[in-house]
Amino acid sequence: MKLSFKIFIVCMATLSVLILSSCGKKExxxxxxxxxxxxxxxxxxxxxxxxxxxxxxxxxxxxxxxxTCSMKSQTGLGPAVTWKFQFKKDGSDWKVSDFQx
Numbered sequence: 358m359k360l361s362f363k364i365f366i367v368c369m370a371t372l373s374v375l376i377l378s379s380c381g382k383k384e385x386x387x388x389x390x391x392x393x394x395x396x397x398x399x400x401x402x403x404x405x406x407x408x409x410x411x412x413x414x415x416x417x418x419x420x421x422x423x424x425t426c427s428m429k430s431q432t433g434l435g436p437a438v439t440w441k442f443q444f445k446k447d448g449s450d451w452k453v454s455d456f457q458x
Contacts, residue, residue, distance in 0.1 A: 385415050391451045392424055396442060399453040406430055410437045420446040421454075428458070 389412045400407050410427040422444040427437045438458065445454040 385412055387415050387417060389415060389424075392422065392442075392444060395444060395451045395453050396424075396426070396456075399456070406432075407440075413439070422451065 392412070392415065393409050396409055407428045408431050410429040412424060412426050414423075414425040416423050424442045424444070426440050426442060428440045429435065429437050440456055440458040442453055443455040444451045446452075
């Protein structure tokens with residue numbers, strides 16, 4: 358095999374990996390700050406020992422919202438796990454109304 362063909366194959370393989378790794382990923386356009394604050398407050402009140410690692414999805418529909426989050430222990434040890442949260446607007450604040458893990 359000629360060197361230029363090998364370089365072409367390596368470039369195509371790298372491009373394929375980059376394209377596939379970006380598939381399905383979307384950026385959350387909403388401000389997650391009030392939702393992260395609501396989650397932190399709820400977890401602290403229930404002494405859960407967990408923290409938000411990353412918001413995977415956030416959908417706001419009027420006075421309710423749903424989020425899927427990657428969660429980690431407060432120590433940062435152990436694997437990240439996925440939790441689902443439901444929110445309800447309370448005045449100008451968002452509150453966690455329910456969650457599943």
